[in-house]
Structure formats: structure tokens, C-alpha cells
Amino acid sequence: MRDAYVVGAGQSDFGSFPGESYRSLFRTAFEHTLEGTAVEPGDVDEAIVGTLGVGGRQLGLPGPAVTEHVGLHGVPTTRVENACAASGYAVRQGVQAIRSGMADLVLAGGVEVMTDVSAEAVRYWLGVSGETEWERLSGTTFAGVYAQMASAHMREHGTTVDQLSHVAVKNHANGAKNPHAQLGFECSLADASAAPTVADPLTLYHCCPTTDGAATVLLASEDAIDRFTDARVRVAGVGAGSDRVGLFQRDTYSGVPAARRAAGTAYDRAGAGPGDLDFAEVHDCFAIAELMAYEDIGLCERGEAGQYIASGATRPDGETAVNTSGGLKSKGHPIGATGAGQVVEAFDQLTGAAGDRQLDAPEVGLTHNVGGSGGAAVVHLFERDHDWADVSDGEVVA
Template identity: 70%
Template sequence: MRDAYLVGAGQTAFGSMPSESYRSLFATAFDRAIDSVPGGLDPRSIDEAVIGALGVGGRQLGLAGPAITEHLGLHGVPCSRIENACAASGYAVRQAVQAVQSGMADVVLAGGVEVMTDLSDDVTNYWLGVSGETEWERLTGTTFAGVYAQMASAYLDRYDATAEHLSMVAVKNHANGAKNPHAHLGFECSLEDATGAPTVAEPLTLYHCCPTSDGAAAVLVASEDVVEEYTADPVRIAGVGAASDRVGLFQRDTYTGIPASELAANRAYEAAGIEPDDLDVAEVHDCFSIAELLAYEDLGLCDRGEAHTLLEEGTTDPDGAIPVNTSGGLKSKGHPIGATGAGQLGECYHQLTGEAGDRQVEDAEIGLAHNVGGSGGAAVVHVLEREGAA
């Protein structure tokens, strides 16, 4: 199979933009992705498009992809829409990579979009809940925060981590997000802020939960046959892994890990020919602070039950051995469901090309993006490598 490369990435700000449409948001992300390509890219060279979206509020559930591509002027370009809850655009990029690797396309647009803040709280909670098991979770009143609170309770009960470690995740990611002009919650918070905030679902406080956000993100994937037309500093998509699992948390064998994440990561590492210790930077799915702790372990950054030690030792800080969520993560950057996965890949792309501004990790060569759907019903992991990296 041919190698696939990221040659451009762009996104909107993530935040509350209820006057924007999903079309206008994605158009902004698309324009910024095109503008980011070092050698320039004519939109007419795009062979295919893949768009991720949950469709919060019921907007354009049918033919959402073509509705976006026609707005972009990509007439005649085949387009698919991917729905895998919060992992929608991560899977959209995976499909773009497959199209390039197979030889069906040389240049593919992939990304995602969501508009979430123009709805009432009750309606928004309903749409967030559809990513859980319908009969025994959503319709019985279990919220998205409630599911992750169960995971947090089980984890804190089993291991030496405490609620303060959940707050340490929030403090780290807010500090990173304060340096990100695209972040929804672009401000710092203290350990006291996070720990003393109102409880959302015990043991999760408000600062342990990501915001409800609007936004869009897009990336451009090119084949090895044409990549030199677009950049002299290519970022290879070295490995992709994906997995699914039972949608309902209560159906799984463990509450203290996400098996789909572990399986997806192992597949991505094997495809890329690397180990977790080879990573220089990672964007992980931290919809709630507990999710970042689980990700450390699921991705092999530490042993089971040892995630809190990475925080204590500063391993995942911007100047640590493996900086995690330099963008601010979902916690600070925001979480427009359909856009999150592509946004994570965009951050990794900018880190590997040295264009991350005040968030730049020194000498970053290998990055990872980890995107989860729901509470773990789906997961996708991409490993990116700056061309020439060892």
C-alpha cells in the first residue's frame, strides 16, 4: 500500500458560536487547511471527502457530507459522512488514509463539524446521551457525565489515585489551553478551582468535565505519489489502529480501562513500528479528567494503576518526556463532537512541523492522536511521524 501524508490542517476556534451554521464553520476550517499547505493546494485536486458529524439537534442527518462539499464548491467529489459519536472525524481521517493507501485517491479532505450551543440544556443532554447504550443507559436517565463518573469511582477505588489527580489533569490542560488561541476555555485554573468546583457527578466536578462546544476541523491527506507537490516537510501517517466494543459501559468486563483504546493503540504501534516510549507528543481523548488517566494506561504510557505518577512526576507536562494535550485537550480546547478527532490530528501536525507557537514541543518527531466514541464503544489512534524521524 502507498504511504499517506498529512499536508495541511485547519480549524475554527472552538466555543459558543450559535449564529454559525455547520456549513460556514466547516468552510472556515477548510479554507485554513488549504492555506496551511506549504506548497499550496488547488481544491480542484481533491479526489474525495470524508466528513465526521454526530448531527446534534438533528440538523442535516441525511447527506450531511454532500451538503458540506457543495457549499465548498467541491462539485462532483464523492463524499461520505461518518458517525461514530465523539470519534467521528478520527474515523473520517482513517477512511481518508485508506482511500489514499488503496490507490483510489491521491488527495482526500477529511474533517468534522458540530454545532451544539444553540440548544437548550435538556436537548443537548439528550443528544450527548445518544452515544451511550439507548435502553439501559440513556432512557433510564444516565448522563454522559454519569457514565464517566462510574468509571472514575471504580478507578479511584481500585488504585492509589485520588480526586486531586483528576484536578491535576484539569490544571495541566487549562495551562496548555491558555496558550491556544482556538481554545474554548482558554484560561488557567488552580488546583483549588478544580477541586472546589460544584459537583457534576460524584467524584467529577465542573472542572473535570469538557465544555459543550461548536467548531470544525479539517485535514488534507495526500499520497506518496503527489506529496512533494505540496510540502518539503511531510508528516507521514505511520500507523492507524481502530477498534470497537460494547456501547454500554455496564456490558463491559472493566470500568477501569477502555479496551477499544488499548486495542486500537496496539494496532497503530504495530503498523508504525514503534513503542509508546518513542512518542514525543500526544493528544488524548479527555472528555472528562478520568478519561486522560485511563488513556495513559490504555496507550501504554505507564502500567495499570500508575497514571497518577505521570502527573506527579511531570511526565505529561509540556516539558516532560511525553507532553499530553498541548492543545488544552477536550477539557480546555473544547469538544465539538464531530470535529474533535480531526482537531487532535491538526495539533499533532502543527507540533511535528514546528508550527505550534507558544505550545511548541522541542524537536517533536513522532506524535499520537487518540479519539474515543462515547464511553469507549469506538476508538481510533493515529501515529504521525515527521519524515526522516528515527
Template identity: 80%
Template sequence: MRDAYLIGAGQSAYGSFPGESYRSLFETAFERAVDSVPEGVEPGDVDEAVVGTLGVGGRQLGLSGPAVTEHVGLGGVPTTRVENACAASGYAVRQAIQAVKSGMADVVLAGGFEIMTDTSSDATKYWLGVSGETEWERLSGTTFSGVYAQMASAHMDAHGTTREQLSRVAVKNHANGAKNPHAQLAFECSLEDAQSAPVVADPLNLYHCCPTSDGAACALIASEDVVGKYTDDPIRVAGVGAGSDSVGLFQRDTYTGIPASRRAAETAYEMAGVGPEDLDFAEVHDCFAIAELLAYEDLGFCDPGEAGDLIESGRTEIDGDLPVNTSGGLKSKGHPIGATGAGQVVEAFKQLSGKAGDRQLDDPVRGLTHNVGGSGGAAVVHVFEREERSSSERSSGRSPRESESGVAR
């Protein structure tokens, strides 16, 4: 099976944009992804496209994938729409990688979009709620903040996690998001601010919850056979993992972890031949502060029950030994549902290509992205790593993992 490479990625700003449409936001993300490819890429180079969206507000529920790809000049390119709630474009990236690895395509566009701010709060809650278990959660009045509040309460009861530790997630991610020009909530907050905010669903308060957002993001995946045409510094897709679970929280055996995330991470680490100790950074799904703490444990950054201690240690801050959510995460950067997973890949691309601006890490080699659908009904994990190419590989166009005989090492 061929290697796949991330050759470019870009996103729109995240926020509230009444003057934009889902097509125009996707166009911005696509153009920035194309512009980020060092040697350039032409629309005619793209063999296939995969687009993630939930379709909040009911706009263009059918054929929304072709609607955006045609708009950006990819008319006629086979396009698939993926819906996996908040993990939609994370799975779109996974499908793009599968198409490249299988040999069916050499260059695939993976992206996502969502418009969430042009409907009433009640309508938005409805569309968010459709990703929860319908009969016993949504129709009985349970919200996503309520579901994650149950998870937070269970973690507090089982492991002594505190509200202050939840608030430290917000403080860290706002500090990072303040350095991100594409972030929706690009401002810092104090620990006092994060602890004293109004309660949304006890024990979660306003600063423990991500915003609703408009936005789009795109990534370009290329095969080892053509990557040399586009870049001299390829970013290899080292590992991919995915998992699914019961949609309803009440249907699961645990409230203090997300089994789908654990399975996805195990698969991705095994494929990449690495462990969490080998990562230089991670973008994790922090729709609520407790979700980031659960991710620490599910992804193996610490043992179960130790996530509160890990956030307090400072290790996951931007100057720590495992920075988490350098983009600001969902909490500060924003959470346009269909764009979120691809947006995490944008941050991985920027960090590994040295283009992350004021939040750039010191020479990172390997990073992870972690995208969750709903309260854990689906999860997808990618591991990306930077590779150096020799002058002979650059001139021949071979991938850095291909020998002189053309056989992958």
C-alpha cells in the same frame, strides 16, 4: 500498499458562535487547512472527502457531508459522512488514509463539525445521550458524566487514584489551552479551583468535565505519489489502529480501562514499528479527567493503576518528556463532537510542522492522536511522524520512503 501523508490541517475556533452555521465553521476549517499546505492545494486536486458529525440538534441529518463539501467548492467530489459518536472525525481521518493507501485516491479531505450550543440544555443532553446504550443507560437516566463517574470511582477503588490527581489533569490542560487561540476555555486554573468546583457527578466536578462546543476541523491526506507537489517536509501517517466494543459500560468486563483504545493503540504501534516510548507528544481523548488517566494506561504510557502517579510526576506537562494535550485537550480547547478527532490531528500537524505558537515543543518528530466514541464503544489511534527529504527527492517528487527504483523501502 502506498504510504499516506498529512500535508495540511486547520480548524475553526471552538466555543459558542450564535452567528455561525455548521457550513460556515467548516468553511473556516477547510480554508485554514488549504492555507497550511506549504505549496498550496487546489479544490480540483481533492479526489474524495470524508466528514464526521453526530448531527446534534437534528440539523441536516441526511447528506450533511455533501452539504458542507459543496459549500466549500468541492461539489461533485465523492463525500461520505461518518458517525461514530465523539470518534466520528477520527474515523473520517482513518477512512481518508485507507482511500489513499489503497490507491483509490491521491488527495482526500477528512474533517468534521458540530453545532452544540444553540439548543436547550435538555435537548443537548438528549443528543449527547444517543451515543450511550439507549435502552439500559440513556432511557434509565444515565448521563455521560454519570458513566465516566462510575469509571472514576472504579479506578479510585482499584488503584487509589485521588480527586487531586483528577484535578491535576484540568490544571495541566488549562495551562496549555491558555496558549491556544482556538481554545474555548483559554484560561489557566489553579489546583484549588479545580478541586473546589461544584460536583457534577461524584467524584467528578465541573473542572473534570469538558464543555459543549461549536466548531469544525479539517485535515488533508495525500499519497506518496503526489506528496512532493505539496510539501518538502512531509508528515507520514506511520500507524493507524481502531477498535470497537460494547456501547454500554455495564456490558463490559472492566470499568478501569477502555479495551477499544488498547486494541487501537496496539495496532497503530505495530503498523508504525514503534512503542509509546518513541512518542514526543500525544493528543488524547479527555472528555472527562478520568478519561485522560485511563488513556495513559490504555496507550501504554504507564502500567495499569499508575496513571495517577504519572500525572503527579509532571511527565505529561508541556515541558515533560511526554507532553499530553498540548492543545488544551477537550477539557480546555473544547469538544465539538464531530470535529474533535480531526482537531487532534490539527494539533499534531502544527506540532510536527513547527506552527504551534506559544505551545510549540522542541523539535518533535513523532506524535499520537487518540479519539474515543461515547464511553468507549469505538476508538481510533493515529501515529504521525515527520520525515526529512533530500534535494533529489524534492526535485523528483518521490516520497522519502521510495528508493531510486521506485520501490518503497
């Protein structure tokens, strides 16, 4: 089975852009993805696009609508919908196409426009990724669902509101260094804990924003990679998992079994473990989601996530840096683009292109993308390939 490599990755700014469309945002991401590569649109064998289609725009054939717009004429294009994990699964399908031999170069990505509809409509479109009959139609919001998860974690493990707030403080500090971030400002622990309550115990600073944006990734086979770039990042392992869509249907409220399964599979396929990670981009749609992710991907034991973040272990200078991009909390959460956006950060870190957020010579990174409250999850492990030189900023670094 052939190896797959990321040879390019890019995104638009994330935020609110009344003057942009889903097509123009996707074009921006695609153009950034091509930078530093020798890829021409005609080289792409297949494209996979993740989107929920918030607001009802182009519900049928949104994939070809964006790929034709950027010049991928006639390229077979598939739309993936797995809620907030849509483009994470798009990347996974791209890796599968490469490894199967069906394609040598695949574009995988996602796009969403969420800020041009009313707050009520946004809540509706977010809610469709929850269990429809018993959760959404009974009035439950996603903030309400994750508040139940936070309450369960607090009850079972003694997690505190301030420990939730540490997620916001860290991710806003990271996002303040990210020029693509929607909420690029810092906040204090007091700001986060004392902010207005959205769904008890979650405050405003414990919740990510709604966002417009796009992100794309180019994946190449080991047979074709030398034609396109010298900057290569190997996809070391991929794992995915599904679960019951409704939180009330699961055996636990304080973890995401689909993410645990996805991480376990990815580690097994990579021949690696949590101790090998230099950084991770995890799905922090709400602060409790990041804490559960620590436990689900094995950074700490079950119930220890609150103490783990308070110790500083996930800061950029800590044991395993988490969400150097700012995460969904600060960078933003354009549903269909989020998973691919995580891969953009991993690619930038592993190729020395993360700017002010750059870690010191990272070798292995992980992305963790969750759909809904855990109905789907996908995890990728990426590693720096030592057969190439980092040529960022015009300097070769062995």
C-alpha cells in the same frame, strides 16, 4: 501499500458562535487547511466528514452539504458517525483510501454545532452515543457514566480527586496558549477539586464543555505529495477498535479495551512503541478519560496514571507531553470535529507551527480519539518526515 501523508490541517476557533453555521465553520477550517499548500479544490479526489448532527440539523447528507459549500463540486463525500470518534475515523478512512490507491488526495474532517439548543437537548444528543435501552432511557448521563469509571479507578488503584484535578490544571495551562481554545484560561488545583460536583467524584473542572467547531485534514499519497506541499507529516500507523456500547456490558470500568486494541495495532503498524512518543493528543472528555488513556496507550502501567500525572510527566516539559492543545477540557469538544482537531495539533507540532505551545523538535506524535464511553476508538501515529525542511516563520530549519 502506499504511504499516506498529512499535507495540511486547520480548524475554526472552538467555542460558542451564535452567528455561525455548520457550513461556515467548516469553510473556516477548510480555508485554514489550504494555507501553505498548493491544493486547489479540484485536486481533491474524495472527502469524508465526521458529525453526530447534534440538534437535528441536516441529519441526511451533511457531508455533501459542507463539501459543496466549500467548492468541492462533485467530489464523492461520505458522512461518518462514530460518536465523539467520528472525525478520527474519517481520518482513518482517508488513510485507507490513500493506501488502497483509490485516491491521491483526500479531505477528512468533522463539524458540530452544539450550543444553539437547550441544555436538556444537549444532554439528549450526548446521550444517544451511550447504550440507549439500559443507560440513556434509565436516566444515565455521560457524566454519570464517566463518574462510574472514575469511582472504579479510585477503588481499584487509589486514584484521588486531586490527581483528576491535575488533568484540568495542565490542560487549562496549555489551552491558555491556544488561540483556538474555548476555555483559554488557567485554573488551580484548588479551583478544580473544590468546584461544584457534576457527578460524584467528577467536578465541573473535570468535565469538558459543549462546543461549536470544525477541523479538516488533507491527506496525500506518496506519489502525489510533491505537487501540493513541502511540509509533510507521515501517517506511520493507524489502529481502531470497537466494544460493547454500554459500560455495564464490559469486563472493566477502569479502562477502555477498544483504545488499548487501537493503540496496539497502531504501534505494530508503525513499528514503534510508547517510548517513541514525544507527545500525544488524547480524548479527555472527562479527567478520568485522560488518566485511563495514559494506561491504554502505554505511557504508564495499569493503575499508575494518577501518580504519573502528579509527577509532571505529561506536562510540555515532561517525559511525554499530553494535550498541548488544551485537550477537550480546555480547547473544547465539538463532537464531530474533535478527532480531526487532534490531528491539527499533531500536524502543527510536527511542522513547527504550534506557536507558544511548540515543543522542542518533536519527531513522533499520537492521537487517541474515543467514541462514547469506549464503544469505538481510533489511534494514529504521526512522524516528521526528514525529507523536507520546516519553513515556518520564513526560516528554514533542517
